[in-house]
Amino acid sequence: MKKKLTLLVFGVLALYTAHAQFVIFDVSRFNTNVNQPESIVHLDVEKDGDADFVVAFSKDKRVVLYRKNNTENKYSVVPMYSALDGAADLTKGDFNNDGFEDIIASGTVAGNHRIVFLENNKTGGFRQFEEVVKSTSNAFIGLEAVDLDQDDDLDFISVEFSTVSAPGDLIFWQNDGNASFTQNVLSSNSVDARQTITLDYDKDGDLDIVSAEGLGKKLALYTNNGSQTFTKKTLIADLNICNSMATHDFNNDQKPDFLVSEYVGDMVKLYVSNASNTYDLVVINAAVDAPGDVEIIDFQNDGRLDILIASYFENAIKMYTNAGNDAQGLPQFNNNGFYPLTNAISLTVGDFNQDNKQDYAAVGLGYTGFVTFHNETVIVSVDDLPYNAWDVNLYPSLVSHKLTIQTQSDRAIDQITIFNLSGQAIYHQLVADITTTIDCSTFTPGSYFARVIDMAGKTKTIRFVKVD
Numbered sequence: 225m226k227k228k229l230t231l232l233v234f235g236v237l238a239l240y241t242a243h244a245q246f247v248i249f250d251v252s253r254f255n256t257n258v259n260q261p262e263s264i265v266h267l268d269v270e271k272d273g274d275a276d277f278v279v280a281f282s283k284d285k286r287v288v289l290y291r292k293n294n295t296e297n298k299y300s301v302v303p304m305y306s307a308l309d310g311a312a313d314l315t316k317g318d319f320n321n322d323g324f325e326d327i328i329a330s331g332t333v334a335g336n337h338r339i340v341f342l343e344n345n346k347t348g349g350f351r352q353f354e355e356v357v358k359s360t361s362n363a364f365i366g367l368e369a370v371d372l373d374q375d376d377d378l379d380f381i382s383v384e385f386s387t388v389s390a391p392g393d394l395i396f397w398q399n400d401g402n403a404s405f406t407q408n409v410l411s412s413n414s415v416d417a418r419q420t421i422t423l424d425y426d427k428d429g430d431l432d433i434v435s436a437e438g439l440g441k442k443l444a445l446y447t448n449n450g451s452q453t454f455t456k457k458t459l460i461a462d463l464n465i466c467n468s469m470a471t472h473d474f475n476n477d478q479k480p481d482f483l484v485s486e487y488v489g490d491m492v493k494l495y496v497s498n499a500s501n502t503y504d505l506v507v508i509n510a511a512v513d514a515p516g517d518v519e520i521i522d523f524q525n526d527g528r529l530d531i532l533i534a535s536y537f538e539n540a541i542k543m544y545t546n547a548g549n550d551a552q553g554l555p556q557f558n559n560n561g562f563y564p565l566t567n568a569i570s571l572t573v574g575d576f577n578q579d580n581k582q583d584y585a586a587v588g589l590g591y592t593g594f595v596t597f598h599n600e601t602v603i604v605s606v607d608d609l610p611y612n613a614w615d616v617n618l619y620p621s622l623v624s625h626k627l628t629i630q631t632q633s634d635r636a637i638d639q640i641t642i643f644n645l646s647g648q649a650i651y652h653q654l655v656a657d658i659t660t661t662i663d664c665s666t667f668t669p670g671s672y673f674a675r676v677i678d679m680a681g682k683t684k685t686i687r688f689v690k691v692d
Contacts, residue, residue, distance in 0.1 A: 249597040251598075252297050253591075254299060255592055256593045258592055259592055260281055260284065261282075261589065261594060262282040262313075262569060263279070263280040263569075264571070264594055265316045267316050268325070272292075274576075276290060282312055289301075290302075305340060309338070313329065316328075319341065320402060326342060327350065332364075337358070337364055339357050339367075340353040340354065357405075362386055364383075365382065365385060367380055368381045368382075370431065372422065379396065381394070382394075382397065383418070383420060384414065386439075388415055391414055391415050392412075393410075394435060395407055395408065396410050408452060410454050415437045416440060417435045432454075441466065443460040444459060459482075460495055464491070465489065466486055466487070467516060470519055475496055479497035482494070485516065491512065492512055492533055508557055515533050516536050516569045517534040519573045525582075530545045531557060535568055536567050544559055545560045559648060561652070565586055565588040567589035579599075582599055615631060615635070617630045618686045622688075624664075626664070629662070631676070635678045639652065641675045643673045644668075644671075645670065650672075669690050671690075672687070
């Protein structure tokens, strides 16, 4: 079952109050009745220009390809592997140098931990898997495809679930050039690592590794000494069960900054490098309930980096748009709303339809499918915002206290979100009725937009004005 919505996420005032830039997402839900999707990646499996998706379903032990058809928002469901216990993590890349992207997946069920290689067959599917490793020890997670030894074939890295008392391994899986992998332990002192990022941190021409250590409560830096030997040190300390991270240079100082989610601490933090070779802290959200995956993406094509957060217990994908730098040169962010997704956990970002706008897709453990968000950013008149033609009455248009929103009897309202002219979502309500009344007495006088979504998924956005 597919449910398609048009989601107005935020608006940025431009030139006059009559015109604004809005980031608008065409949102499509694809329910395929496969249980507990835990990870998602996108790729162009056939090299036809369309984004396809691979999803790992932990409960049903499956890795599934959703191959985009020529028709709009239609996918063929292509089974890839159906016996990967606890399928949890994915990475993609051309591991056999044939010009087509392959998949490596890991399973995390105790006593049956596996990593498998799924080879692209060049005709829109994947060949029979090759088992890279099977282990009864710690689970392999944090998969990252990278040419670590810089020999022009793609390797990958994994880490292990572990404890403080029994640290796990950081492993380099070296490719022989034909997608046959040799296991090399880079460190046996990784404390509950969850994710890795490779980058040339020290600018010496080889790749270093940053690892998010959950129970270790830190980001660890593994400096490459050459020939794949590494020295470990603490990069950022005093984290609270860091679960996910992303990196980018926010302040253009040619040094990496780090976005970190604290699963237990319920915080998302941005650590921005400074002239003292330490980090200044920007708190993105101090009260996000169990943040999972985080991503950095420029939705507006304005050169400013925005942030996405998958919030597990808030059952939502949350967006924070970059509002520019403060007096100290640190980026500031606006909370610009959310999209409901039960137990949201994993994100993948990219230009899915080659329109030079950044899109994303997501899965949640409580939803039996995946959701795509196609970026349809436009500059529009506030009186000409895109909507589906259905009757919604809003009164009064000049409101001092109570705002009433009403639709026709066969079109019950599902939810309402109110945005200010800065594009910030300041109010959200689930309705499930044909009418509702909103208390606007605390709103600052000025113009607002009410986005109304009915139970069938149709959307209308209406402007109103708050007066004293």
